[in-house]
Each structure stands twice: as C-alpha cells, then as structure tokens.
Amino acid sequence: MSAVGTLKSWEAMMLALLVAIIAFNSVGSPYFLSVGNFVNLFQLSIEKSIVALTMALVIIGGEIDLSVASVMGLAACVMAWTFHAGVPMPAAILAALGAGILAGLNNAFWIARVGLPSLAVTLAGLIGYRGVARILLEDRAIGGFPDWFNTIGQQALIGPLTAAIAIFFVLFIFFAIVLHGSAFGRLVYVVGSNAQAARYSGVRVGLVKAALFVGSAFVAALAGILYAARLGSVRGDMAEGFELDVITAVLLGGVSIFGGKGNLVGVGLALLVILNLRNGMGLADITGNTQNYVIGGLLILSVLIPNMWQELTNKWRGRET
Amino acid sequence: MTRFLMGAAALAVLAALPQCALAQDAMATRGKAVSMVLLPKFLGILPFDQAHKGAEEAAKELQNPTPLQFLGPTPQNSVAGQIEIVTNATTQGVKAIMISNNSGDQIVPAAKAAQAKGIKVVTWDSPIPSSEGEDVFVAQVDFSEIGKVMADMTLDLAGPGGGKFAILSASPDAANQNAWIAAMKTALKDPKYAKLDLVDTVYGNDESEKSYTQAQALVDKYPDLKVIMSPTSVGIVAGAKALQDEKLCDKVKISGLGLPSEMLAYTKNGCAPEFALWSFIDLGYLAYYTTYLLAADALKAEEGAKFKAGRMGEYTITKDPTRAKGLRILMGPFTIYNKDNVEAAAK
Numbered sequence: 001m002s003a004v005g006t007l008k009s010w011e012a013m014m015l016a017l018l019v020a021i022i023a024f025n026s027v028g029s030p031y032f033l034s035v036g037n038f039v040n041l042f043q044l045s046i047e048k049s050i051v052a053l054t055m056a057l058v059i060i061g062g063e064i065d066l067s068v069a070s071v072m073g074l075a076a077c078v079m080a081w082t083f084h085a086g087v088p089m090p091a092a093i094l095a096a097l098g099a100g101i102l103a104g105l106n107n108a109f110w111i112a113r114v115g116l117p118s119l120a121v122t123l124a125g126l127i128g129y130r131g132v133a134r135i136l137l138e139d140r141a142i143g144g145f146p147d148w149f150n151t152i153g154q155q156a157l158i159g160p161l162t163a164a165i166a167i168f169f170v171l172f173i174f175f176a177i178v179l180h181g182s183a184f185g186r187l188v189y190v191v192g193s194n195a196q197a198a199r200y201s202g203v204r205v206g207l208v209k210a211a212l213f214v215g216s217a218f219v220a221a222l223a224g225i226l227y228a229a230r231l232g233s234v235r236g237d238m239a240e241g242f243e244l245d246v247i248t249a250v251l252l253g254g255v256s257i258f259g260g261k262g263n264l265v266g267v268g269l270a271l272l273v274i275l276n277l278r279n280g281m282g283l284a285d286i287t288g289n290t291q292n293y294v295i296g297g298l299l300i301l302s303v304l305i306p307n308m309w310q311e312l313t314n315k316w317r318g319r320e321t
Numbered sequence: 322m323t324r325f326l327m328g329a330a331a332l333a334v335l336a337a338l339p340q341c342a343l344a345q346d347a348m349a350t351r352g353k354a355v356s357m358v359l360l361p362k363f364l365g366i367l368p369f370d371q372a373h374k375g376a377e378e379a380a381k382e383l384q385n386p387t388p389l390q391f392l393g394p395t396p397q398n399s400v401a402g403q404i405e406i407v408t409n410a411t412t413q414g415v416k417a418i419m420i421s422n423n424s425g426d427q428i429v430p431a432a433k434a435a436q437a438k439g440i441k442v443v444t445w446d447s448p449i450p451s452s453e454g455e456d457v458f459v460a461q462v463d464f465s466e467i468g469k470v471m472a473d474m475t476l477d478l479a480g481p482g483g484g485k486f487a488i489l490s491a492s493p494d495a496a497n498q499n500a501w502i503a504a505m506k507t508a509l510k511d512p513k514y515a516k517l518d519l520v521d522t523v524y525g526n527d528e529s530e531k532s533y534t535q536a537q538a539l540v541d542k543y544p545d546l547k548v549i550m551s552p553t554s555v556g557i558v559a560g561a562k563a564l565q566d567e568k569l570c571d572k573v574k575i576s577g578l579g580l581p582s583e584m585l586a587y588t589k590n591g592c593a594p595e596f597a598l599w600s601f602i603d604l605g606y607l608a609y610y611t612t613y614l615l616a617a618d619a620l621k622a623e624e625g626a627k628f629k630a631g632r633m634g635e636y637t638i639t640k641d642p643t644r645a646k647g648l649r650i651l652m653g654p655f656t657i658y659n660k661d662n663v664e665a666a667a668k
Contacts, residue, residue, distance in 0.1 A: 031412045040412060044405050141425040141450070154430050231404070231427035241397050282409035287392045287402065288364045 010254040010306065014269040021273060025280035032283060039160050041279040043230070046164040047072065047223040048242055049271050052249045053168075053175045054216040056267045059250055060179070062192035062259025063118040063209060065216045067107060067125030069242035070133065072224030075100045077133040079225055080142035080234035089146050093225055100221020103129055104214035111213060112206040118213075126243065134236035143233030153229025164226040171219070176264045188212070193260030248295065249274055252302045273298075350619040352384040356415040357612060359605070360406055362423035362447065364393040367580065368601040369421065372446070375605030376419070382631050383613050390415075400424040407431040411438055417616040419608050421446035429454045441615045441622075445608035446601075452647025456615060456622040457638055459608045461599040462653045464497075464643070467552070468504025470597050470655050471577070472514050475548050478574040478594060483516020484547035487539050489560050489577075491527040491553040501552045520546070525556045532559035540564070540573055551577035557596060561587035581658050581666035588663045597655040600666070607633055607652050622648055 025032040042049070051068050058065045079096035083089055103125065110121040152163045179185040190198045191208050199205050228234045253270035255262030274295060281291050359376050361369035373391045380389050392410075394402020403424045408431050410418050418435060422428055422444050432442045432454025441456050448458035475486050488505075491498045502522065509517060520543055525532025532555060540546055540563075549564075551557040557579040564570050570592040579596045587593040610630035614620035620628050626638045633652075641649035658666060 029413075031414070034412075037412050040408050044401075044408060141427070143426050143429075143451070150430075230430065232430050233426040235400075235425055235427065237400070242401075278405075279409070282405060283413060285390050285392055287406055288395050292395065 011266050011269060013305075014252075014254070014266060014273060018269060018273050018276065021276045021280060025276060025283070028280060029283040032280065035160050037279065037283075039156070039162070039165070041275050042165050042168070043162055045245075045275055045278070046162070046168055047227040047230075047239070048245050048249070049275075050164070050168050050171060050223045050226070051216075051220050051242070052246045052253075052267060052271060053171055053264065054212075054219040055246050056250045056253065056255050056262060056264060057175060057179060057188060058118075058212050058216050059247075059255050059257065060192045060259060060262050061188045061209065061212045062195060063111065063212065064122065064247070064257075065107065065118065065213060066122040066243050067103065067129055068216060068220040068246060069239045070126045070129035071100055071103045071217045071220040072227060072239040072242065073133040073236070074103060074129040075221035075224035076228040076234045076238050077136045077236060079228060080145075081136045083145065084142050089149055096225055097218065097221050100217045100224070101214060103221075104217025105210075107217060108210035108213040112210040118209075130236075130240070133238070137234065137236040139236070141233050141235045145229070145232065149229050150232045153226060153232065162230075164230065167222075167226070172264065172268060179264055184208070184211070189260055191259075245274075248299050252299055254302075254306075257303075350383075350614065350617045352386070353613075353617045354387045355385055355417060355613055355616045356387045356390075356413075357385070357417045357419065357609070357616065358390045358392055358406070358410045358415050359609070360403060360418060360420045361391075361393045362421050363396040363399045363402070365396070367582070369393070371601035372421070372605030372608070375600075375602035375607075376609040377605075378602070379606045379609035379613070379631060383610070385613065389609070400427055403428060404431045407435055411435045411440060414438065415440060417441040417443065417612045419443050419445055419612050420449075422449050423447065425449075426451050426453070441612060443608060443612040443615065445604055448641070448644065448647065448649075450644065452641070452644055455647065457611065457648040457650060458641060458644075459604065459611055459650045460641070460643075460652060461601075461604050462655055463651060464500060465504050466653065467501045467578075467597075467655070468506070468508040470657075471501065471505040471550055471552060472508040472511075472517070474576045474595055474597065474657070475517055475550055476514055478576055479517060479547040481516075483514075483518070485518045485520045485543055485545055486548035486550055487520055487543065487546060488522040489532060489536055489539065489549050489551040489553075489556045489575075490522060490524050491556060493524050498552050505550075505552075525551075525553075525559060527553055527555040529555060529559045532556040533563045536560035536563035536575070537567065540567060540569055546573055549573065549575040549577075551575060551579075553577065554579050554583065554598075557593065558583050558587070561593045564592045565590065579658075581663050582668075584658065585663055585667040588658065588660055595657055595659040597657050599652065600656050603633060603656075604652055606631070607636070607650070611636075611650055624648065 031037055075096040078099040079092045082095045083092040107121055107125055110116045111118045157163045158166050187203055187208050190203060191205050195205050227239060249270050250267055251257060253267030278291060359373060376389055392406050407418060411434055418440060428449060435442055436454055442454055443457055444455050445459040449455045488502060523535045523539060525535045536549060539549060549560050551560050557575060557577040560575045564573055564575055575593045576596050578598050584593055584596055607630050614628055615622055620626055624638060624640055627635060629635050636650050638648050638650055641647040
C-alpha cells in the first residue's frame with residue numbers, strides 16, 4: 001500500500017469514527033443536535049484548534065513546538081499588563097502579537113541557527129515564557145477590557161459564529177493552501193522527511209524552520225488574545241497545559257511525529273472527532289479523568305494502528321513474493 | 322378517577338400559588354424536581370467529597386427526585402474544565418449550578434450565559450471575585466473571625482497563667498495564612514490575652530517533613546514553650562507528630578486548623594486537645610439548601626432574605642463585606658474539635 005493510500009485510509013477511518021461519534025451523541029443526548037451546542041463545541045476549544053493548524057505544519061516539518069501554550073499565556077499577559085498600564089487596547093494587542101513574534105524568533109534562533117533540537121529549545125520556552133507571564137501578572141487577574149474586545153470573544157459575529165471560529169476557518173483554508181499548494185509547503189515536507197538530504201540539494205533548511213517557528217508563535221499569540229477575549233480576564237496560568245491537547249489532535253490527525261507525513265484534512269477531522277467526543281461526554285455528565293482516559297486511549301490507538309497495519313501489510317507482501 | 326383528577330387539579334393550583342408566604346420554610350417546597358450540578362474546584366480531594374456528601378444529605382431531605390450531578394475537572398485542567406462544565410450544564414438546561422470557583426473572573430462569561438438562560442448560579446467555598454454572573458455566595462466562615470478563634474484556643478491550652486507560644490504556618494507568602502495570622506495579632510491586643518507571649522513565627526511550607534523539623538526546632542529553642550499554633554492542616558498534623566515523637570505532649574500542646582480525620586489520634590492522646598475547622602459537609606449541605614430554594618423560586622437572592630436550612634437553622638442573605646458587590650450567606654462559625662466530637666467528625 002502506498003503512502004498516499006495509507007493516508008487516505010487514515011482519513012476514511014477518522015471520518016467513520018466521527019460519523020459514529022456524532023450518531024452516538026445524537027441518540028445519547030437531546031441537546032447535542034442544536035446550532036447553539038455546535039457553536040459551543042467549537043468555541044470551548046477554539047484556541048487549541050487554531051494552534052493545532054500551525055502545530056501540524058511544525059510537526060510535518062520534522063520539529064515540535066512545546067512552547068505554544070506558554071506563548072498563548074505570555075501574549076495574553078503582555079496584552080493585559082500593557083492595557084492595565086494605560087495603553088489603548090489596539091496597541092496592547094499589537095504588543096502581545098509582538099511578544100509572540102519575539103518568542104518565535106527566539107525559538108527559531110536556537111533551533112535553526114544554532115542547531116539545537118526543538119524539543120529542548122521549546123521545552124525551555126514552555127518554562128521561560130510562562131515564567132515571564134507569571135512575573136508580569138503575579139497572582140493578579142486583570143480584566144475590565146473594553147466592551148468591543150469582550151464582544152469579539154463572546155458574541156456571535158457572523159451568523160451564529162464567533163470571531164474566533166471564523167478566524168479558525170480562514171486560517172484553516174490559508175494553511176491548507178500554504179501546505180498543499182505552495183512551494184513553501186513542498187519544502188516543509190522535504191525538510192520534514194529528510195533535512196540532511198534537503199540541505200544537500202540546496203534547500204535553505206534553516207529558513208524553512210525559522211518560518212515555521214515564528215509562524216507557530218505568532219498564531220499562538222493570536223490564539224492567546226482570543227482566549228483572553230473569550231474569558232474576559234487574564235491570569236498568569238492561562239492556557240497552561242494546552243500544548244499536549246494540541247499535539248494530541250495533530251497526531252490523531254495522522255501527522256507523523258517523525259515528520260514529512262500528514263495533511264490538514266486529517267488534522268481537521270481529528271479536531272472534529274475530539275471536540276464531538278468531549279462534548280458528547282460532557283453532555284452525558286462524564287468529566288475529568290474519564291474524558292482524559294478516552295482521549296488518551298484514542299491517541300494510543302492512533303499510534304498503534306498505523307504501525308500494526310504497516311507490519312501486517314509487510315507480512316502479507318512477504319508471503320506474496 | 323374524576324376525584325383523582327380533581328385532586329390533581331387542586332394540587333396544581335396549590336403549586337402555582339405565590340410562594341412568598343412559604344418562603345421561610347424549606348419543607349414547604351420539598352419534592353420539586355430541580356436538576357442541580359455541584360461543581361468543585363477539581364475532583365479527588367477530601368474536602369470536596371465531604372461537601373458532596375453534605376449536598377446529597379440535603380438532596381435527600383428535600384426529596385428532590387432529580388439526582389444531583391457532582392461534576393468536576395482534573396486539577397491540571399481546572400479553569401478550562403470548570404468553564405466547559407458550566408457551558409455544558411447550560412446547554413442541558415439544568416436549573417442550578419453550585420460552583421467552588423477556581424477560575425477567578427474567567428468564569429464570568431460562562432456564568433452569565435447560564436444566568437441568561439434562567440439558571441441559578443450559586444458559589445460556595447470560593448466566590449466569583451467580581452460577583453458578576455453569581456446569585457449569591459455561600460461562605461464558610463468570616464476570615465477575620467479566625468484570629469479570635471486562634472487566640473481563644475491558645476489561651477485555652479496555655480491555661481489562665483498564659484505563657485509563650487509560637488506560630489507554625491504554611492509558606493511565608495501564603496495569602497490565607499498571612500491574613501489569619503494578622504487577624505490573630507489584632508485579636509491578641511485585647512487585654513484578655515495579655516498573658517500570651519508570641520515568641521516566633523516559623524514556616525513549614527505546607528510540607529510534612531519541613532513542618533515536622535520546624536516544630537522540633539521550636540521546642541528546642543524555647544524550652545518553656547506552651548503552645549504551637551498552626552493555621553494549616555499540613556502543619557498541625559506534622560507538628561503534632563513531632564511533639565508525640567519527642568514525648569513532649571505533657572508540656573507543649575499544638576492547635577490550629579486541621580481535618581478531624583487526620584487529627585483524631587493526636588486529639589485522643591492529648592497532643593492536640595483542640596483545633597478548629599469549618600465543616601465541608603455542612604458547607605455542601607447549606608449550599609444545596611440555598612440553591613434548591615432559589616431554583617424552586619422559594620427564595621430570592623436579595624439582601625435581607627431569610628430562609629431555614631434544615632438541621633442548620635436559619636440564615637440571612639447579606640451584602641458581602643469582603644467584595645465590592647455581591648451577596649453572601651455566612652455559614653460560620655468554626656467548629657471547635659476536641660475529644661468529645663472529633664471521633665464523629667472523623668468518619
């Protein structure tokens with residue numbers, strides 16, 4: 001079976017799983033099939049979904065960014081702190097996006113320039129950016145943002161959709177074009193499959209990686225601001241631990257943790273699977289650890305099944321020849 | 322059959338009557354189906370399980386046919402999890418949500434959305450700081466009162482002659498403990514406590530081992546120390562064990578805030594003859610009563626409203642003096658535990 005074939009069958013499996021979950025939820029809860037619930041289902045994890053898009057690109061590029069949740073927290077805290085210091089909200093938002101870009105440049109420098117492994121660099125970022133966020137806000141919570149800002153986060157903007165949901169769809173299309181329809185996208189796959197070979201064939205690997213990490217941090221900062229708008233107030237521990245949920249969605253979407261494989265359709269389907277599963281369990285009053293077990297189990301299966309499938313097909317071929 | 326129908330109609334008319342006259346008596350509204358969610362900060366620690374137990378007790382007394390949902394996030398996912406649970410409960414159209422808020426004001430949009438759908442939002446244990454999106458807060462104790470309770474227990478144990486005592490606290494920057502110690506120092510100015518001499522304040526960082534060695538160091542440093550006052554449930558247990566291991570319980574006593582189940586042995590062997598805490602069972606019980614009456618329209622969340630909460634007696638809704646806005650029901654006072662009541666409470 002070709003790589004393309006495996007991918008297609010992976011998405012088919014996700015789709016089947018999604019249909020099964022939706023069918024199960026519809027039967028299980030009378031509240032599931034309503035526009036309001038579908039909006040909630042997206043809205044409750046929309047920031048993670050947005051960050052999952054760039055995380056997919058980073059992982060396809062053969063790297064990982066563990067610092068995204070801390071960058072979200074950092075951006076939200078920078079925004080709240082500057083706003084609280086008397087700066088107008090639009091400028092505070094720009095400052096937050098700027099902080100995100102700086103964090104991304106910092107990651108990119110150590111990974112693309114110095115050549116350190118992204119696992120180590122972004123782990124340091126996870127701790128460091130969170131530290132800055134906590135130093136800025138200490139134990140305070142900062143709220144009282146302008147009404148228009150909270151409205152962006154909490155009210156429907158286009159039909160029943162909130163701004164964050166609309167941004168997610170726009171970014172989804174944008175990154176799908178970047179990844180699957182642009183020269184840069186092809187380079188991401190090439191670098192992710194074999195960075196060494198790419199380098200020898202003249203690809204500026206460092207530049208590709210730098211672009212990935214700056215893009216990842218910028219989108220994370222944007223997501224952090226949207227999160228602040230949704231909650232209406234900011235604390236130092238905002239978005240703590242989100243990186244694992246984001247990476248879970250990407251891996252479940254069929255993106256290979258070793259890089260070079262995967263696509264955004266799979267990630268989109270995986271997001272839908274997780275969101276519907278969470279929502280269904282929530283409406284069935286299943287919360288906390290049980291939810292984590294189910295989603296963790298799903299991830300383990302998602303890693304196991306392709307490998308077992310590979311092994312099975314290899315054996316099958318071995319018998320044929 | 323006709324008689325039955327007429328009876329049913331009469332009952333329906335009775336049920337539809339304005340309930341203001343009955344507002345003070347919870348028993349009058351027993352048996353209504355009110356779907357309620359009890360939402361702790363997170364699942365898996367004893368105090369919240371005790372609150373759940375108390376709420377179930379109230380649910381049984383009020384004969385609510387709809388089972389209570391006890392839903393909570395994991396500690397790592399507390400903020401996002403609480404928001405998700407409130408949002409899903411809103412989708413389900415429950416009648417009331419009882420929150421021990423761990424999300425600061427970040428819970429406000431979700432709580433407001435719940436209220437917009439007619440859901441009663443009651444906080445207990447920990448309120449919404451801005452009080453937006455909240456009907457009323459069921460508070461355990463008045464934190465300023467704790468200073469007096471700590472001073473009283475110290476005097477009790479030191480005896481009428483007074484003497485030296487020291488404080489074994491949590492960490493130097495623990496907001497709760499610092500506020501309580503400050504309240505105790507204020508209380509000590511009363512001439513009643515003139516013979517008490519606070520010689521030292523040490524910190525065990527809420528770690529058992531550190532608290533244990535700090536207690537040992539205290540008794541070494543002050544041979545005539547009479548009482549160690551530990552306003553933290555970790556410090557008081559570790560300190561009691563230190564006194565017991567050093568065989569000093571005849572000379573030095575420990576007191577403070579502790580959980581009866583953890584203090585049982587030390588109260589019975591005389592190392593910690595008395596200590597205080599609020600009962601989380603009672604807190605859950607009172608939160609449930611309050612919320613049920615609000616959701617059944619038998620109580621209005623407004624200043625001065627009175628109601629009777631089963632075995633706990635009568636309560637009044639007042640302005641919350643600890644927040645700029647917001648309403649409060651003060652459970653209080655502390656329960657003082659000693660050899661007479663600790664065993665029952667430890668169960």
